[in-house]
Amino acid sequence: MIETTHLGKRYGTLQAVDDLNLRVAAGQVLGLLGPNGAGKSTSMRIIAGYLLPSSGSAHVCGHDVVRDPLAARRALGYLPEGAPSYGEMKVREFLLFVARVRGKGGIARSRRMDEIIALLQLEPVLERTIETLSKGFRRRVCLAQALLHDPPALILDEPTDGLDPNQQSEVHALIRDMARDRAIILCTHALNEVSTVCNRVAILADGRLRAQGTPAELEAQSRYHGAVSFHAPASALLRELLARLPEVDEVEIDSADGRVTVLPRAGAHILGEVQRMLDAQGIKVDELQLERGRLDEVFRRITGHVAPAKAA
Amino acid sequence: MSGRDATHVLDSRRLRRGAFAGVLLRELRSYLITPVAWLFTVIFLLLAGALTFYLGGLFERGQADLQPFFQFHPWLYLVLVPALAMRLWAEERRSGTLELLLTLPIRPWEAVLAKFCAAWICVGVALALTFPMWLTIDYLGSPDNGAILAGYLGSLLLAGAFLAIGECVSALTRSQVIAFILTAAICFLLLMAGYPLVQEPLQALGWPALADALSELSLYVHFNAISRGVLDLHDLAYFILTIAFWLTACVIVLDTKRGA
Numbered sequence: 243m244i245e246t247t248h249l250g251k252r253y254g255t256l257q258a259v260d261d262l263n264l265r266v267a268a269g270q271v272l273g274l275l276g277p278n279g280a281g282k283s284t285s286m287r288i289i290a291g292y293l294l295p296s297s298g299s300a301h302v303c304g305h306d307v308v309r310d311p312l313a314a315r316r317a318l319g320y321l322p323e324g325a326p327s328y329g330e331m332k333v334r335e336f337l338l339f340v341a342r343v344r345g346k347g348g349i350a351r352s353r354r355m356d357e358i359i360a361l362l363q364l365e366p367v368l369e370r371t372i373e374t375l376s377k378g379f380r381r382r383v384c385l386a387q388a389l390l391h392d393p394p395a396l397i398l399d400e401p402t403d404g405l406d407p408n409q410q411s412e413v414h415a416l417i418r419d420m421a422r423d424r425a426i427i428l429c430t431h432a433l434n435e436v437s438t439v440c441n442r443v444a445i446l447a448d449g450r451l452r453a454q455g456t457p458a459e460l461e462a463q464s465r466y467h468g469a470v471s472f473h474a475p476a477s478a479l480l481r482e483l484l485a486r487l488p489e490v491d492e493v494e495i496d497s498a499d500g501r502v503t504v505l506p507r508a509g510a511h512i513l514g515e516v517q518r519m520l521d522a523q524g525i526k527v528d529e530l531q532l533e534r535g536r537l538d539e540v541f542r543r544i545t546g547h548v549a550p551a552k553a554a
Numbered sequence: 555m556s557g558r559d560a561t562h563v564l565d566s567r568r569l570r571r572g573a574f575a576g577v578l579l580r581e582l583r584s585y586l587i588t589p590v591a592w593l594f595t596v597i598f599l600l601l602a603g604a605l606t607f608y609l610g611g612l613f614e615r616g617q618a619d620l621q622p623f624f625q626f627h628p629w630l631y632l633v634l635v636p637a638l639a640m641r642l643w644a645e646e647r648r649s650g651t652l653e654l655l656l657t658l659p660i661r662p663w664e665a666v667l668a669k670f671c672a673a674w675i676c677v678g679v680a681l682a683l684t685f686p687m688w689l690t691i692d693y694l695g696s697p698d699n700g701a702i703l704a705g706y707l708g709s710l711l712l713a714g715a716f717l718a719i720g721e722c723v724s725a726l727t728r729s730q731v732i733a734f735i736l737t738a739a740i741c742f743l744l745l746m747a748g749y750p751l752v753q754e755p756l757q758a759l760g761w762p763a764l765a766d767a768l769s770e771l772s773l774y775v776h777f778n779a780i781s782r783g784v785l786d787l788h789d790l791a792y793f794i795l796t797i798a799f800w801l802t803a804c805v806i807v808l809d810t811k812r813g814a
Contacts, residue, residue, distance in 0.1 A: 251813070315657060315659040322654060322657070326649060326654050328580070328584070328649075331583075335583065342572055343659070343660055
């Protein structure tokens with residue numbers, strides 16, 4: 243389990259992390275979102291024991307990261323931002339080095355090494371020097387390093403950055419699989435990653451926690467939650483008719499592909515209303531789609547890049 | 555969880571040795587696969603030989619000792635040891651592996667000591683490879699072998715002191731060039747601390763107390779004492795303390811950079 247309590251980090255006058263309270267239990271994957279400079283990596287570095295907090299505390303599996311750093315680090319697997327590794331070493335040497343420092347010896351070490359190598363498909367590059375590998379392989383080597391000791395808690399800072407879509411979905415499957423009995427924090431910019439692998443989301447901006455919940459709860463905060471969209475020949479009349487419906491807040495027509503999106507007033511259900519109107523007017527559409535909400539829009543609004551929704 | 559904790563306690567000794575040995579072996583291996591150690595050894599051997607015979611006049615002196623050989627070591631180390639030490643932490647900081655290393659279950663002082671030991675072993679091997687010099691002198695005359703052994707010990711200790719300074723400075727910066735220049739400057743000042751170069755300005759500034767204190771700290775004075783074959787506990791303690799001081803400073807620098 244990973245827990246932070248009133249965690250703060252100050253650099254001079256800059257409050258990089260401010261009163262951060264997170265709690266991730268075994269079985270949970272927390273997606274940590276936030277614009278660059280929001281304090282995601284700084285918080286993760288504190289939990290991993292690389293930086294010291296200015297205030298508050300962090301615990302990994304009950305071990306305070308400042309007072310009992312070695313126990314906390316033993317319980318944690320950490321993939322730092324940018325997936326650093328020793329470029330001059332061969333992949334096998336590097337993994338052996340980490341295993342040795344982590345105190346895994348003999349048969350246990352070689353069995354676990356084989357497992358991890360198979361899991362991350364590092365077989366073909368084992369004897370290659372790390373700096374000659376592609377970005378995707380280097381990331382997987384660093385990921386292997388984080389999983390080597392089979393930790394009960396994991397922090398992965400942008401684990402799929404630089405991976406191709408196939409590799410991404412493999413890593414996603416791996417994370418979902420590991421999540422069953424582990425606490426995992428995943429820092430990411432890829433919002434699709436959040437809906438694919440995370441069962442909780444937290445959004446940071448300017449060092450503060452701005453929103454927290456399940457992906458569905460956050461999507462429900464979106465203006466697009468409950469919106470109805472369809473393809474139809476765009477016309478001013480259609481827009482006018484839709485906008486006049488009592489529960490409709492706004493009508494958007496995508497100028498590129500002509501898709502019409504009808505946004506409801508907060509909390510309203512408009513699917514039936516829109517359907518009846520279209521039937522009554524005899525307008526043929528392909529299929530009506532009910533949207534769950536858009537994380538990217540919620541993200542932009544919460545992190546302060548879009549004005550708040552009118553209805554909110 | 556408690557079972558897991560119990561095994562951690564039982565294994566903690568072995569684990570810690572594992573962490574220290576792990577970093578030590580990694581460092582040694584990286585010396586072997588990068589040209590740094592080879593270059594250091596070759597240049598050291600060439601320069602040590604050339605200086606001994608041409609500037610030191612080993613043969614012309616007509617004395618069976620290795621004074622001409624050892625007297626140039628401080629100046630050789632002044633150039634070569636900062637080059638060996640500059641990458642120790644600066645490189646880790648620049649490439650981001652520092653974050654990886656310091657989030658492994660290893661105490662900072664273990665990492666500092668492991669890196670120091672690896673580098674010291676590297677210098678020790680280069681120094682040991684000068685053994686033909688000893689064989690030559692032993693063949694030509696009958697030198698005081700105890701004095702020569704003391705000379706080697708003094709030389710190794712001096713290199714250790716320079717390395718400890720270099721490691722500490724390397725932890726301060728991500729630039730290896732800055733680490734090199736700063737280390738060489740500090741080593742030079744500490745070498746010269748007992749000599750007019752440093753003493754006269756301090757006397758002129760009216761700080762005789764500081765001048766006296768610094769003269770006690772002169773690496774050259776203590777090195778000379780040992781390399782002449784006078785193995786005094788005072789000089790040994792001086793080197794050990796110097797090394798311990800700079801390594802401790804290195805741990806503090808690393809800790810401070812974490813934002814303590």
